[in-house]
Amino acid sequence: LRHLVIVLGDQLDHDSSAFDDFDPDQDAVWMAEVAGESEHVWSTKQRTAVFLASMRHFAAELTDAERPLHYAKLDGRSTKHSLADQLAADVTKLKPEGLVVTEPGEWRVREALREVAEHSGIPLDIREDRHFFSTVAEFAAHSEGRTSLRMEYFYREMRKKHDVLMTTRGQPVGGSWNYDADNRKAFPKQGPGLVPPRARFDPDETTREVIALVEARFADHPGSLDSFAWSVTRAQALEALDLFIEERLPGFGETQDAMWPGEPWLWHAHLSSSMNLKMLNPREVVAAAEAAYRDKKAPLPAVEGFIRQILGWREYVRGIYWTQMPGYLERNAFEAFEPLPxxxxxxxxxxxxxxxxxxxxxxxxxxxxxxxxxxxxxxxxxxxxxxxxxxxxxxxxxxxxxxxxxxxxxxxxxxxxxxxxxxxxxxxxxxxxxxxxxxxxxxxxxxxxxxxxxxxxxxxxxxxxxxxxxxxxxxxxxxxxxxxxxxxxxxxxxxxxxxxxxxxxxxxxxxxxxx
Ligand code: FAD
Ligand code: SF4
Missing domain, CATH: 1.10.579.10 (DNA Cyclobutane Dipyrimidine Photolyase, subunit A, domain 3)
Structure with missing residues (x-):
């Protein structure tokens, strides 16, 4: 075996950098469901189920594409408790010449993979995550010399660099960078009106198996699975994106900050899990929203407000994370030590x-x-x-x-x-x-x-x-x-x-x- 290509639960993208030189005759994919990832924080049943169901669907797609796969199931007899232990055991068994992974999304996981590689004495090739508009190096350059990091300036740089909602003369469309002032309204007294139903995906056999597994294995974890209807494949995520652009985006802006009892979904996109698991690319989401504005299907404040969340906030928080970790986790400026109720x-x-x-x-x-x-x-x-x-x-x-x-x-x-x-x-x-x-x-x-x-x-x-x-x-x-x-x-x-x-x-x- 030449390369064992590690695909983590939030890296479900067939075009990710880890696959760049994938050769099915010499390489294999490695995926693992381990209890430790649901237990290092007390993961809700919905969260664990979204990850496991999406991983299993992705694994099936890999098999259909004839990419050799080593997949450890949570209910497998010899599956270990932690990612690192499972990978170490599989490296010993499969003896790859090297490990390949796209940059993990969590410091702890990156360090754990590095340790396994070091212990096993084989190289680990960590590749850039192309999913994002910006790179961590770009963000580091942006933040150099600044004592505080405001999202707004970074967002404007991103708008210009990626030519999003810009005129041909390099000005922001509509003359303003930010329409937030229009986006802070409450609902009228009688309520939000008819809210479009959320995009629902009834669990198929694979997802039903995962739901049963999560109910059994994580019975005492918080939350319930009764309402489970999240997208767990790229095809479903694309369908949810289309529905959002059509039915919700036009109403997204004005009442973005408003709340209504018993109405959790409102005009929000509910696309964050699909993007974070990399089934959906932020470029296609931003492009679809911009196209809706250009086609006069959604007003500018709604579209700008939505795009800012993704091209601005989402990229910016990732930059903060990777430029500030590991120390960031320890920060407690006001010395707050109360327990969570x-x-x-x-x-x-x-x-x-x-x-x-x-x-x-x-x-x-x-x-x-x-x-x-x-x-x-x-x-x-x-x-x-x-x-x-x-x-x-x-x-x-x-x-x-x-x-x-x-x-x-x-x-x-x-x-x-x-x-x-x-x-x-x-x-x-x-x-x-x-x-x-x-x-x-x-x-x-x-x-x-x-x-x-x-x-x-x-x-x-x-x-x-x-x-x-x-x-x-x-x-x-x-x-x-x-x-x-x-x-x-x-x-x-x-x-x-x-x-x-x-x-x-x-x-x-x-x-x-x-x-
Ligand atoms: P929408 O309101 O429809 O927004 C569209 C998209 O913009 C989202 O899908 C998301 O990808 C992006 N986005 C919006 N706001 C943010 C933000 N502040 N940071 C990053 N991306 C943003 N978001 C996560 O993706 N994962 C988290 O673990 C997470 N934890 C949060 C914790 C706290 C305390 C707070 C205040 C916010 C957190 N957010 C997190 C940001 C935001 O609340 C969610 O992205 C959003 O609610 C997801 O729902 P949606 O897809 O319907 O978003
Ligand atoms: Fe309003 Fe009650 Fe919440 Fe206070 S605790 S903000 S009164 S709903």
Whole structure:
């Protein structure tokens, strides 16, 4: 055997660089389902099922294409617990001259592969991941000499370089780079109206086998598989993309940040797991969205807003991850050490917004960006939860969770644990923000306008407690100074009341008021 070509669970692309010189007469593909990848964080059943079902479908395609394959199944008799142990065992058995892999998406996995190669005394060829628009080297060049890294500048460079939504004269289409100001509306009182149904793919035999396996092997893991309908093949991902462009993209912009109880899908794309598992290429997604604008099928603010998420945010967080790791994982700028509340794993809380956001997360392996950032993320930050615990939760629960995307979003954007490398200020807000963007507060026993008292909204209490606890560093941030100034208007009794209630929230002994 010449090369053993490693294909990880999030590298399901037949055209990836690892296959560049693939010769079926001399090379073979290696894939492995190992329990360790579902257990190093307590992966939800939906997340594990998306990965395993997609891997098995990809393996079948490899076999159809007559590419020799060594595939270790989770329920195989001799399958090891970790990727590294499985690879080491197979290297001993198959004796390849070398290992080939496309750049893994996680630092831990890259290091583990390197160790196996070193131990076995064979070379490991780590190849560039062409899936992304930018390279890590490009991002490193962009960030050189900058103390903070703002997405907006990077995004503009990407727009120009890849000629996306640009005029022939090199100007942004419509005259503006960013239409975010148009994209922050709440839904009208009567609700979001008729939301197009999500793209559903009923589990075929392979997926049903995976579902049964996950139910049996990870019975005590969080979440349920009843609603499982994610795309697990490239063909399905392309179908989901077409449906999104047709039915959702035109409505994507305006209410992108809005939330509605019991409506998890709204006008979002639900394409992140397919892109992150590399079944869908971001270039085809961006091109399809731009074509919809040029064909007058979707308005510019919606299309620009959507493209920014992919060409901007998605590329940018990957750049942050690879230029900041491994130290990034250790950052904890505000020295937050509280444990994550247990209800994050059950949804069992009286707070209506958290109940709904965690509920859809466990049921579907999905919640949209604002639910992640301004509900679950915000509460953890205000409570003072250890960023590592928050990270372990986000990496475990979503079908799109891969560390290069998850860690900067969690630690940098949502928790401000990098002290401002990614964001210019913490996303700190009271319950009034949630009240503005959703009707949750109307059915909640708490009152978003109150910071103390039995029915005070926990977000609002904790927001003030957060400002009090971190007054000094926040006052030095000019984007926070106005917010912090309000602390000086509180009298001692108010401060004591806020702090006592915040401590009680941390202990979890707040009684639910009667509505
Ligand atoms: P849409 O809202 O329709 O957006 C379109 C696409 O843009 C997404 O599919 C995604 O590929 C990309 N995108 C949007 N926002 C971001 C962002 N901030 N960073 C990177 N890509 C983005 N995204 C992940 O892919 N994996 C994660 O593990 C992940 N963890 C997150 C953790 C936290 C705390 C937060 C606040 C956000 C996280 N995100 C993550 C970003 C974002 O919430 C999801 O990409 C998005 O909700 C996926 O749903 P969608 O496909 O319907 O996205
Ligand atoms: Fe959430 Fe507070 Fe509103 Fe209740 S009152 S839904 S806890 S923001």
């Amino acid at each position: 247990d209800f994050y794993w059950t949804g069992d809380t009286a707070m209506a917004c958290l109940q709904d956001a965690i509920g859809t997360t466990l049921e579907n392996g999905y919640a949209h960006h604002i639910q992640r950032l301004m509900v679950t993320g915000l509460y953890a930050m205000l409570l003072g939860v250890d960023p590592k615990e928050v990270h372990a939760w986000y990496l475990a629960v979503y079908v799109d969770a891969v560390e290069w995307a998850e860690l900067p979003n969690t630690l940098g954007m949502s928790q401000y644990a990098d002290g401002g490398l990614m964001g210019s200020k913490p996303y700190a807000a009271t319950g009034k923000y949630i009240d503005r963007m959703s009707p949750y507060c109307k059915t909640c026993p708490f009152d978003p306008a109150k910071r103390v008292g039995d029915d005070a909204c926990p977000f609002t209490t904790l927001y003030w407690d957060y400002l009090i606890r971190h007054e000094e560093p926040l006052a030095a941030n000019h984007r926070m100074s106005l917010q912090v100034k309000n602390v000086s208007r509180l009298d001692d009794d108010e401060i004591t009341g806020i702090r006592e209630r915040a401590d009680a929230l941390r202990r979890g002994d707040i009684a639910v008021p009667h509505t």
